[in-house]
Amino acid sequence: MPNKIEEILETAAAIAKGMSVTFKEMMSPTVTENYPDEPPKFEERFRGVHVLQRDESGLEKCVACFLCAAACPAQCIYIEAAENTGAVRISGGERYAQAYNIDYSRCIFCGYCVEACPTDAITHGHGFEIASFNTSTLVYRKERLLAPAPPGARPPEIFTEAPSAH
Amino acid sequence: MAAPVKLTIDGKAVEAAPGTLVIDAAKLVGINIPSFCYYEGLTLQAACRMCLVEVEKAPKLLAACTLPVAEGMVVRTETPVVAEARKYTLEFLLTNHPLDCPVCDKGGECELQDMVFRYGAGESRYSENKLHVDEKQWSPVVFYDGPRCILCFRCVRICSEGMGVGALGIVNRGAVSEIAPNHGDHLECDECGMCIDICPVGALTSGTYRYKTRPWEMDHVGTICTHCSNGCKTTLGVRNGQIIRGNNRDRSGINGEFLCIKGRYGFDFTDHPERLQSPLMRVNGKLEAASWSVALAAVAKKFSEVRARHGSFGVIGSTHTTNEENYYLQKFARSVLGTNHIDHHRSGDVVTLLDALSGTAGSLSTTADLYERKAVLVVGADLSSQQPFLAFQIRANYRHHQARVYVVTENEVREDGIAAATVRVDKGGELAGVHSLAEKLKTESELVIVFGDSIKGEAVRELVAFGNSLGIPVKYVALVDYSNSRGALDMGLVPELLPGYQPSNQPGMTVGEMLESESLEVLWVVGANPLESAAMKAKDAFVVVQEMFLTETAQRADIVLPAASAYEKTGTVTNVTGEVQRLKTGPSTMGAKPDLEIIGLIARDMGLAAAVGPWIADKVFEEIRATVKGYSVPMAIISAGGAAHTMPVNGRIPVESRPDLIHSSRDNLFTSGTLGRYSKMLGSVMEGRQA
Numbered sequence: 001m002p003n004k005i006e007e008i009l010e011t012a013a014a015i016a017k018g019m020s021v022t023f024k025e026m027m028s029p030t031v032t033e034n035y036p037d038e039p040p041k042f043e044e045r046f047r048g049v050h051v052l053q054r055d056e057s058g059l060e061k062c063v064a065c066f067l068c069a070a071a072c073p074a075q076c077i078y079i080e081a082a083e084n085t086g087a088v089r090i091s092g093g094e095r096y097a098q099a100y101n102i103d104y105s106r107c108i109f110c111g112y113c114v115e116a117c118p119t120d121a122i123t124h125g126h127g128f129e130i131a132s133f134n135t136s137t138l139v140y141r142k143e144r145l146l147a148p149a150p151p152g153a154r155p156p157e158i159f160t161e162a163p164s165a166h
Numbered sequence: 167m168a169a170p171v172k173l174t175i176d177g178k179a180v181e182a183a184p185g186t187l188v189i190d191a192a193k194l195v196g197i198n199i200p201s202f203c204y205y206e207g208l209t210l211q212a213a214c215r216m217c218l219v220e221v222e223k224a225p226k227l228l229a230a231c232t233l234p235v236a237e238g239m240v241v242r243t244e245t246p247v248v249a250e251a252r253k254y255t256l257e258f259l260l261t262n263h264p265l266d267c268p269v270c271d272k273g274g275e276c277e278l279q280d281m282v283f284r285y286g287a288g289e290s291r292y293s294e295n296k297l298h299v300d301e302k303q304w305s306p307v308v309f310y311d312g313p314r315c316i317l318c319f320r321c322v323r324i325c326s327e328g329m330g331v332g333a334l335g336i337v338n339r340g341a342v343s344e345i346a347p348n349h350g351d352h353l354e355c356d357e358c359g360m361c362i363d364i365c366p367v368g369a370l371t372s373g374t375y376r377y378k379t380r381p382w383e384m385d386h387v388g389t390i391c392t393h394c395s396n397g398c399k400t401t402l403g404v405r406n407g408q409i410i411r412g413n414n415r416d417r418s419g420i421n422g423e424f425l426c427i428k429g430r431y432g433f434d435f436t437d438h439p440e441r442l443q444s445p446l447m448r449v450n451g452k453l454e455a456a457s458w459s460v461a462l463a464a465v466a467k468k469f470s471e472v473r474a475r476h477g478s479f480g481v482i483g484s485t486h487t488t489n490e491e492n493y494y495l496q497k498f499a500r501s502v503l504g505t506n507h508i509d510h511h512r513s514g515d516v517v518t519l520l521d522a523l524s525g526t527a528g529s530l531s532t533t534a535d536l537y538e539r540k541a542v543l544v545v546g547a548d549l550s551s552q553q554p555f556l557a558f559q560i561r562a563n564y565r566h567h568q569a570r571v572y573v574v575t576e577n578e579v580r581e582d583g584i585a586a587a588t589v590r591v592d593k594g595g596e597l598a599g600v601h602s603l604a605e606k607l608k609t610e611s612e613l614v615i616v617f618g619d620s621i622k623g624e625a626v627r628e629l630v631a632f633g634n635s636l637g638i639p640v641k642y643v644a645l646v647d648y649s650n651s652r653g654a655l656d657m658g659l660v661p662e663l664l665p666g667y668q669p670s671n672q673p674g675m676t677v678g679e680m681l682e683s684e685s686l687e688v689l690w691v692v693g694a695n696p697l698e699s700a701a702m703k704a705k706d707a708f709v710v711v712q713e714m715f716l717t718e719t720a721q722r723a724d725i726v727l728p729a730a731s732a733y734e735k736t737g738t739v740t741n742v743t744g745e746v747q748r749l750k751t752g753p754s755t756m757g758a759k760p761d762l763e764i765i766g767l768i769a770r771d772m773g774l775a776a777a778v779g780p781w782i783a784d785k786v787f788e789e790i791r792a793t794v795k796g797y798s799v800p801m802a803i804i805s806a807g808g809a810a811h812t813m814p815v816n817g818r819i820p821v822e823s824r825p826d827l828i829h830s831s832r833d834n835l836f837t838s839g840t841l842g843r844y845s846k847m848l849g850s851v852m853e854g855r856q857a
Contacts, residue, residue: 063268063269066380070382082377082378083377093266095269118268
């Protein structure tokens with residue numbers, strides 16, 4: 001008989017001990033996020049979908065030097081370069097990227113491109129919702145990667161003057 | 167030769183001829199001393215101080231590029247002192263050199279960049295503002311960015327010494343020195359772009375390649391230029407199936423560092439908007455696009471029909487197609503179509519030359535001979551404008567070996583400037599001019615005679631007889647026009663000769679006779695434009711044309727088949743001196759097929775493929791090597807991208823060479839027959855428009 005009582009007491013103690021953990025955790029602040037009901041929070045250095053940056057005057061920072069493409073271990077960056085002219089100025093340097101594609105079915109988000117960029121044009125943003133049922137939609141073109149132009153930005157005077165006689 | 171000088175470089179024993187520079191002697195044992203201003207073959211400048219080396223018992227570092235070897239000299243090229251000196255030299259060069267490597271076209275293949283990676287000096291202690299000068303455009307193909315220039319003067323020297331043009335010079339002094347073009351703000355020159363290739367930094371950049379891509383992004387395809395007959399190697403930078411640039415990246419061809427405007431910029435016809443990309447068939451009097459299968463079937467049907475009733479075929483071949491295509495075409499025409507009416511545009515009397523040289527060995531000059539032989543006689547040709555690489559070889563021979571150059575021409579030519587004797591003659595008086603040089607030429611120990619289309623027929627025999635009378639070894643070059651003009655002759659694209667200059671039993675009609683003939687039923691033109699300057703008599707003849715563009719001949723055609731250019735196929739071509747080299751496939755143009763394949767497919771559709779064999783370039787070349795005299799060239803040379811010299815025949819050729827049909831089209835540096843018409847770049851330079 002005493003055995004039975006002992007058993008009941010031990011069980012109750014075990015439940016109390018277990019529930020104490022449960023109740024304690026119920027009272028403490030949550031660490032998980034309620035994604036997708038709430039937007040997730042990122043550390044500043046999270047490496048998400050790339051953003052092609054612009055300078056203060058709204059010109060693209062990318063000068064199409066191809067170093068990101070050269071650094072890329074997955075070879076997912078494709079660039080076509082073209083020359084800025086007096087009439088059409090896209091970037092701050094002599095040339096700009098006429099096409100800039102990143103293939104996200106290949107990108108491994110290693111960040112080498114960002115490290116290689118001499119003009120800080122390519123950066124990692126925090127975008128990550130890029131899953132798709134169709135891989136052909138995973139090649140992001142420049143238009144999709146570019147940061148929005150700052151409001152009211154216009155290229156400085158030196159860039160808008162007429163081209164030289166040649 | 168004097169006894170070699172013994173010295174030690176980095177602990178390695180070296181033997182070099184007296185007078186050799188230390189920088190060259192080091193190369194003999196595989197030691198590369200860095201330099202910017204020193205360039206093999208050009209005069210010494212000693213401007214950059216990059217090649218400083220430590221020499222035992224010398225109190226200071228010495229410049230290896232101007233230091234001749236001396237007996238017992240002990241040289242060290244990679245000591246800490248040397249490395250430090252080079253680092254400071256680089257830092258000094260970088261004081262005004264903009265660090266815009268990311269946008270500079272040279273980035274990735276820049277000698278200065280490589281050196282800074284090797285020796286450091288990336289951090290500058292110079293804090294003042296750099297002197298900025300705006301970039302200048304000197305011509306459609308040459309841009310100059312002053313601040314990037316490190317004043318090595320290579321461009322100035324290659325232009326005046328290598329090209330004999332002298333269009334570049336230096337203005338101002340000291341830190342504000344600049345390279346300047348000959349006409350103040352623009353260049354008037356050969357537009358060869360040698361200055362761009364030779365520039366160790368990105369100061370001179372190419373108008374066509376500018377800001378398009380980076381060097382490591384391209385496939386580099388070393389192939390043979392398809393314009394003139396000199397057979398220079400040009401390395402095409404291909405990206406996404408498009409040629410971005412032509413240059414001479416590895417200097418591995420017969421042409422060394424040389425390329426003219428055509429080899430460097432004249433590739434742009436390949437993606438001209440008017441390029442044919444689909445077969446065309448005449449429907450109700452108008453040419454309309456058709457599919458390959460329909461067009462080929464129509465050609466095969468017509469050919470079979472005319473062949474069955476033994477109708478008359480005329481075949482006109484090209485001076486740009488490969489040896490394989492020419493061989494295959496004549497084989498198809500002769501053995502399948504049963505016609506000997508096969509011809510092409512002849513531009514030099516190679517036939518008579520070979521006949522006249524019958525029985526002598528080694529009398530055909532190579533391009534290398536023009537650089538090595540002690541004397542050169544140029545007869546009736548403006549080499550610098552028509553055969554630019556041969557002219558370059560002769561100039562280099564004059565500079566390096568003090569070759570004596572003799573010129574017999576109607577008009578002034580650039581070679582006059584280096585000539586030991588010049589004879590101005592009236593048209594047709596070339597031979598008399600040559601005879602007037604007899605006494606001078608007899609004093610030479612050896613000679614190469616280069617002659618143009620004014621020497622043909624009997625005149626060639628007379629010239630050879632004159633050469634024999636000199637009593638010295640004489641070699642000859644009969645000039646021809648285009649990239650495979652020589653190959654077309656070798657492969658028997660003439661009515662009276664089979665491949666290898668074997669006489670044909672039943673000579674057929676020539677180009678002129680075919681166009682004059684009223685009974686011609688089929689005219690088949692492969693890569694030629696005979697109707698540009700002549701009309702066709704046979705109004706009802708069925709005309710099949712294989713062409714890249716809708717030329718005058720193609721417009722008259724009943725069926726036009728779009729052909730691939732020489733840059734888009736493989737095969738071999740033979741240059742003016744009979745050197746065989748292989749083409750490599752660079753880009754591809756959608757819809758166009760190589761002529762070899764087109765001919766093969768016509769044969770297949772006629773059910774006669776077995777009679778001509780496979781239309782694979784390598785297989786056809788094997789057959790050529792086995793059957794055409796002189797073409798049993800070593801495959802090791804051809805496969806490795808080298809040039810193998812051919813001697814197609816050494817015996818009498820018992821036919822008349824038809825000197826009346828031989829005339830050069832006299833293309834200058836900025837024209838190139840049909841290809842030149844469709845090259846925007848060749849047409850854009852002002853010298854081209856004036857010429």
